[in-house]
Amino acid sequence: MTRKTGFVWHELYMWHNTGNYAGVMPTGLTVQPYEHAENPETKRRFKNLMDVAGLTDQLIEVSPRPATEQEVLMLHELDYLERVKLLNETGGDAGVFTPMGVGSYDIALLAVGGVIELVDAVLDGRVDNGYALVRPPGHHALPGMGMGFCIFCNGAIAGLHALERRGLERIAYVDWDVHHGNGTETAFWKDNRALTISIHQDNCFPPDSGGMDMRGTGAGEGFNFNIPLPPGSGYGAYEATFDRVVVPALETFAPQLIIVPSGFDAGAHDPLGRQMMHSTGYRELTQKLMQAADSVCNGRLLMCHEGGYNAPTVPYFGLAVLEQLSGIKTPIDDPFAQILQGLGGQNLQPHQDAVIQQAETLLDTFNP
Numbered sequence: 001m002t003r004k005t006g007f008v009w010h011e012l013y014m015w016h017n018t019g020n021y022a023g024v025m026p027t028g029l030t031v032q033p034y035e036h037a038e039n040p041e042t043k044r045r046f047k048n049l050m051d052v053a054g055l056t057d058q059l060i061e062v063s064p065r066p067a068t069e070q071e072v073l074m075l076h077e078l079d080y081l082e083r084v085k086l087l088n089e090t091g092g093d094a095g096v097f098t099p100m101g102v103g104s105y106d107i108a109l110l111a112v113g114g115v116i117e118l119v120d121a122v123l124d125g126r127v128d129n130g131y132a133l134v135r136p137p138g139h140h141a142l143p144g145m146g147m148g149f150c151i152f153c154n155g156a157i158a159g160l161h162a163l164e165r166r167g168l169e170r171i172a173y174v175d176w177d178v179h180h181g182n183g184t185e186t187a188f189w190k191d192n193r194a195l196t197i198s199i200h201q202d203n204c205f206p207p208d209s210g211g212m213d214m215r216g217t218g219a220g221e222g223f224n225f226n227i228p229l230p231p232g233s234g235y236g237a238y239e240a241t242f243d244r245v246v247v248p249a250l251e252t253f254a255p256q257l258i259i260v261p262s263g264f265d266a267g268a269h270d271p272l273g274r275q276m277m278h279s280t281g282y283r284e285l286t287q288k289l290m291q292a293a294d295s296v297c298n299g300r301l302l303m304c305h306e307g308g309y310n311a312p313t314v315p316y317f318g319l320a321v322l323e324q325l326s327g328i329k330t331p332i333d334d335p336f337a338q339i340l341q342g343l344g345g346q347n348l349q350p351h352q353d354a355v356i357q358q359a360e361t362l363l364d365t366f367n368p
């Protein structure tokens with residue numbers, strides 16, 4: 001079955017200039033200049049592969065627009081917005097590990113606005129589901145500071161738009177980026193309108209963040225699920241996490257919209273993560289989310305792009321996800337699939353199973 005799948009893209013997303021760091025490290029006399037980890041290449045190659053595969057033309061283009069200041073201020077503090085706006089002229093750092101080039105404020109607004117437009121397209125029924133290939137990413141950004149390459153928390157702001165302007169009462173996040181979705185967690189920490197689930201590598205980034213005991217507070221207590229998988233987790237661990245924790249939590253909460261902060265840095269070969277996902281795995285996780293969305297919210301599912309830093313492999317993960325969302329199989333097969341799927345330890349390991357068993361107990365006290 002094919003679906004109407006929306007796609008958000010803008011060339012300016014690729015013009016957000018993070019400079020010539022060496023990975024995440026500023027350069028100097030002891031560190032030779034290289035490229036910043038969060039550079040356009042993975043995203044550009046993802047889009048290029050979709051074009052070459054003939055998939056882009058079969059999707060429904062959803063044009064981004066700049067978010068308004070009022071929209072950004074649903075989540076972020078005015079002081080922070082003003083500071084980022086000043087950096088638009090000069091470049092600089094918006095917080096911790098958040099380099100900006102000239103114009104990055106405007107591009108960050110276009111990223112937020114792109115995800116909001118996709119939310120509207122899904123809620124208006126113009127598309128069934130969709131993917132926003134935006135940049136800069138968003139899921140680490142906090143109300144008062146940028147963090148981890150993220151200027152504004154794109155997905156969380158778009159979710160607030162759905163709740164506060166579109167009249168939704170319940171939304172859910174399933175963040176499969178290898179790093180903890182601390183920005184999304186913070187945005188809804190005291191809020192029971194959003195179920196926030198993050199599946200990430202245990203204590204990777206931010207440091208000391210994303211523990212399973214972090215459940216939210218006040219009205220939001222119990223509505224935050226962190227599932228910190230041990231480094232080295234392959235598809236077996238992800239499959240078990242989705243089957244035993246993520247999908248049951250979604251079915252219990254019955255959101256009216258599911259948003260996936262979609263980083264592909266849990267892929268094997270990623271320089272900033274140590275997990276072992278592959279394109280077949282991402283395809284199957286997408287299928288599980290689509291089935292959950294079909295059962296609770298008429299299939300309303302959208303993804304916003306986050307991390308993913310291995311330029312050769314990320315495009316194939318992205319293509320697999322978009323093929324699954326749209327139901328359109330292109331003629332292009334992932335040439336890396338055999339190598340990545342053949343890595344040792346892809347099956348669920350006992351120490352990973354122990355973490356997932358512990359995560360299952362979070363469901364016992366989840367009574368929305």
Ligand SMILES: [Zn+2]
Nearest residue numbers: 177179263307
């Ligand atoms: Zn990440």
